[in-house]
Amino acid sequence: MSSVVSAQGVDLGEYRPKFDPPDAHSIPDTPFGEAVKRGQAIFLKTPQNAPNFVGNNMNCVSCHMDAGRRKDASPLWAAYVLYPAYRAKNEHVNTLAERLQGCFTYSMNGQKPPAEDQVIVDLESYMYWLARGAPTGVVLEGQGFKRLPEPAQKPDYVRGEKVYAQNCVLCHGADGQGQSVNGHMVFPALWGDQSYNWGAGMQSIPTAAAFIKANMPLGHGNTLSDQDAWDVAYYMNGHDRPQDPRFNGSVEETQKKYHDAKTDLYGQKINGKVLGADSVPHGGRLRKDAS
Ligand code: HEC
Ligand code: HEC
Incomplete structure (x- = not known):
């Protein structure tokens, strides 16, 4: 395993704690739990549940598999603990809301919801709930997509x-x-x-x-x-x-x-x-x- 530099530029060495998100059936029946459930529904059926912001036929879960829970498929719980973070893509510190807005603009080929829109609040609630109990500011095992070594032959x-x-x-x-x-x-x-x-x-x-x-x-x-x-x-x-x-x-x-x-x-x-x-x-x- 190689040394890890956090999104915030902190060298974390080889420290990559393991984490498992809470059971999918344990979302509480509270007003906050309702926001978590709506966030999950947006994540699973994005054009249906966020129609004003999605231009294609994909869902968030098309790439972040198992409802955003799966390791090495850029899981949401690992992302949650890394924001706010500096991003080279737009050269400033991004809040989690801004990071989520980018997903709508690019992956979903759509338009970004305003940061205070219910869609963003619900997605953030879902992410926060999935990350319950995780340490913040560290790269958890399974974060992002696991980079492959350079190919032996040029891709063809x-x-x-x-x-x-x-x-x-x-x-x-x-x-x-x-x-x-x-x-x-x-x-x-x-x-x-x-x-x-x-x-x-x-x-x-x-x-x-x-x-x-x-x-x-x-x-x-x-x-x-x-x-x-x-x-x-x-x-x-x-x-x-x-x-x-x-x-x-x-x-x-x-x-x-x-x-x-x-x-x-x-x-x-x-x-x-x-x-x-x-x-x-x-x-x-x-x-x-x-x-
Ligand atoms: C076409 C595949 C695809 C779809 C669809 C998609 N994403 Fe992503 N997502 C990615 C990729 C690839 C990255 C990593 C980008 C990079 O290289 O920084 C990413 C990164 C993220 C991150 C940051 C992860 C981290 O660890 O920093 C979040 C949060 C996220 N996506 C949420 C969403 C949400 C919410 C949706 C739906 C609105 C969505 N994504 C739709 C492919 C996708
Ligand atoms: C058995 C059916 C099946 C096969 C075979 C399959 N996929 Fe997928 N693929 C899916 C499904 C379903 C999803 C969406 C995952 C989800 O919604 O949980 C997906 C998602 C994807 C995505 C991310 C979403 C997107 O549309 O960009 C890519 C990229 C992808 N597959 C590439 C491939 C490649 C390359 C292969 C062959 C090596 C492959 N798939 C083989 C069913 C399949």
């Missing part, structure tokens, strides 16, 4: 396509669009209009590889080789998705400012197409011009 689209066909296509579909039954999303989209946008954390290939290795194929985490996880992450993020909300009209400038060519494919040519050049605008069905 064609190899990734094969990994995808063998391990992912069954649920996420040949076109990456996932599957819905009676309008209810069952398997989330990996790219295209209903997926996370170009500003989201998951479009970074190291982050996607880490998530996939630990959590996919569903129910068979940690069965792909590291190389397969890198290759399929590259393949997945080598497809177009909704525009980066920070887009200023120029793919080249947006690429330079926000997309490090070593970690993501925005602005790069894949199969003859520049990714980001023809992206649908940010915002999905929340857009005024969307039907």
Whole structure:
């Protein structure tokens, strides 16, 4: 295990305490418990329970698995104890509310709820309840997504396509669009209009590889080789998705400012197409011009 520097810049050495969140059935029947339950419901069915802020078809739990409880799937209890924190993404100290707002803008391809909105209050209540009894200001075991070592071979689209066909296509579909039954999303989209946008954390290939290795194929985490996880992450993020909300009209400038060519494919040519050049605008069905 390597030394850990906290989000606040404190060197924590190898100290990573273990923590287990409270039993899911133990949410109290109190006014506070009601907020916790609403927060959980928003987390599990986000477009239904926070419709004004979500532009795609995903739920928070699509990536933060087991209702935000699972280790190595960026669990909420581990996140709760790390805020407020400085973030390089926006170069200032973020409150937990601001961190949550970012999830709506990017992962959910939507609009940020005001910090005092009930949606944010309920999500914070759910996180606080999950973290009950945890120490604050430390990186708990299982926080975030467990980074993989650098790949032996450079991640590759064609190899990734094969990994995808063998391990992912069954649920996420040949076109990456996932599957819905009676309008209810069952398997989330990996790219295209209903997926996370170009500003989201998951479009970074190291982050996607880490998530996939630990959590996919569903129910068979940690069965792909590291190389397969890198290759399929590259393949997945080598497809177009909704525009980066920070887009200023120029793919080249947006690429330079926000997309490090070593970690993501925005602005790069894949199969003859520049990714980001023809992206649908940010915002999905929340857009005024969307039907
Ligand atoms: C497409 C996958 C995806 C979806 C959907 C998603 N997230 Fe995340 N989330 C991530 C990734 C990836 C990160 C880590 C980003 C980074 O690299 O910093 C993250 C980080 C977070 C963090 C900070 C974790 C930490 O330890 O600092 C919180 C809190 C969070 N998400 C909450 C939410 C909430 C609430 C929603 C729904 C409104 C949501 N996320 C939807 C992928 C997702
Ligand atoms: C058995 C069905 C199944 C298989 C096979 C599967 N997934 Fe998933 N995947 C899911 C489900 C369901 C979720 C959402 C998890 C949840 O809601 O609890 C998900 C979530 C995801 C997410 C985060 C959400 C999103 O849409 O971006 C990614 C990325 C992902 N899967 C990639 C993969 C990759 C890559 C493979 C192949 C290596 C794979 N999955 C195989 C069912 C599957």
